[in-house]
Amino acid sequence: xxxxxxxxxxxxxxxxKKLTVTCSQNMNHEYMSWYRQDPGLGLRQIYYSMNVEVxxxxxxxxxxxxxxxxxxxFPLILESPSPNxxxxxxxxxxxxxxxxxxxxxxxxxxxxxT
Amino acid sequence: xQQVKQNSPSLSVQExxxxxxxxxxxxxxxDYFLWYKKYPAEGPTFLISISSIKDKNEDGxxxxxxxxxxxxxxxxxxxxxxxxxxxxxCAARITGTASKLTFGxxxxxxxxx
Numbered sequence: 001x002x003x004x005x006x007x008x009x010x011x012x013x014x015x016x017k018k019l020t021v022t023c024s025q026n027m028n029h030e031y032m033s034w035y036r037q038d039p040g041l042g043l044r045q046i047y048y049s050m051n052v053e054v055x056x057x058x059x060x061x062x063x064x065x066x067x068x069x070x071x072x073x074f075p076l077i078l079e080s081p082s083p084n085x086x087x088x089x090x091x092x093x094x095x096x097x098x099x100x101x102x103x104x105x106x107x108x109x110x111x112x113x114t
Numbered sequence: 115x116q117q118v119k120q121n122s123p124s125l126s127v128q129e130x131x132x133x134x135x136x137x138x139x140x141x142x143x144x145d146y147f148l149w150y151k152k153y154p155a156e157g158p159t160f161l162i163s164i165s166s167i168k169d170k171n172e173d174g175x176x177x178x179x180x181x182x183x184x185x186x187x188x189x190x191x192x193x194x195x196x197x198x199x200x201x202x203x204c205a206a207r208i209t210g211t212a213s214k215l216t217f218g219x220x221x222x223x224x225x226x227x
Contacts, residue, residue, distance in 0.1 A: 004157070031213035032213070033213055033215070035217075040219060041219060042120075042203060042217045042218055042219035042220050043158070043203060043205075043217040043220075044217070045214065045215060045216070045217075048213040048214055049213070050213055056214070058214065059216070090157050090158070092157075094213060101146070101148065101160075101163050102160065103148070103160050104157075104160070105157030105158045105159070106157050107155075107156060107157050108155070108156070108157055
């Protein structure tokens with residue numbers, strides 16, 4: 001079954017304590033992305049990756065890091081979380097074929113930073 | 115600056131009728147548009163897409179229309195079903211970027227019996 005998995009699904013942490021949210025896909029997709037969803041703001045892209053070792057900033061990259069050492073994994077790292085990073089986070093992987101498109105989202109990680 | 119706008123936060127439609135969800139954009143460099151559906155506690159699910167070289171794309175009950183001159187796209191759902199009740203997001207891709215998408219703020223569709 002094609003899927004994107006994220007862990008953890010829920011996380012409550014304190015300001016400044018480094019954390020990592022993992023993301024893995026089993027579809028051999030080249031493209032992966034991280035989004036955050038906030039009320040009234042929709043989905044905003046944090047970082048995206050076109051392939052292994054190739055990443056680029058999305059619309060709201062401040063305070064986040066990513067890495068893409070393997071094709072299937074794309075972890076999101078918060079080195080020093082702050083309360084304004086409390087949000088719902090989604091990882092996605094996608095495949096463009098030139099004429100068609102597929103994008104699969106993970107189930108989401110709800111992060112609370114106190 | 116919101117480059118992709120969904121100006122209706124919510125929409126209520128009777129079962130069996132047509133649902134029309136609208137999306138406006140400002141960036142002329144967008145060349146591909148997508149619609150997603152999202153249920154609570156789940157990730158968004160891809161619904162349908164359209165390239166900027168087309169003005170219509172159909173997939174079963176879902177049809178997306180693109181009016182490039184007006185920078186406007188719409189998603190039609192016919193007939194609407196209660197299971198269609200969800201939040202719908204439109205998204206757009208900038209030419210030459212395979213994975214950089216800009217999303218709208220979403221429209222919550224409620225299909226009533």
